[in-house]
Amino acid sequence: MILGYLKERRNMYCAFVLIDSRIPPQSIDLEFIEWCGLNDMPFQIIFTKADKLKKSQLAKNTATFDAALYKQGWEELPNRFISSSKDAAGRDEILNFIEALASI
Ligand SMILES: Nc1nc2c(ncn2[C@@H]2O[C@H](COP(=O)(O)OP(=O)(O)OP(=O)(O)O)[C@@H](O)[C@H]2O)c(=O)[nH]1
Numbered sequence: 001m002i003l004g005y006l007k008e009r010r011n012m013y014c015a016f017v018l019i020d021s022r023i024p025p026q027s028i029d030l031e032f033i034e035w036c037g038l039n040d041m042p043f044q045i046i047f048t049k050a051d052k053l054k055k056s057q058l059a060k061n062t063a064t065f066d067a068a069l070y071k072q073g074w075e076e077l078p079n080r081f082i083s084s085s086k087d088a089a090g091r092d093e094i095l096n097f098i099e100a101l102a103s104i
């Protein structure tokens, strides 16, 4: 359903894949990312709820996610943001990215 929507939208420049930074890589997320790659769907990853983790654990979890992506065959990692809706981490970077996209 969502896949069909993404495929059909011609004005879709980029999807944001929100990943809960607290949990191990989920197959549903990895499968969606793989689908994006196979379907030439540009996307960015947003790790969410970063405030809920210690910096070291956050780094560990994002590295684990990276490893899962390499395993999936990505040669270059997709761009990612670290975010928190609580302390607004990543907010400016994400908004700047969207602004840059919107001005293409
Ligand atoms: N501390 C913290 N809480 C958050 C953050 N984002 C969402 N929440 C809280 O998490 C709960 C679920 O919020 P949602 O907006 O549904 O976020 P979600 O990523 O879909 O999370 P889940 O529904 O729990 O899978 C709410 O109580 C939010 O206030 C965050 O960045 N930091």
Ligand SMILES: [Mg+2]
Pocket (backbone or CB within 6 Å): none
């Ligand atoms: Mg939710």
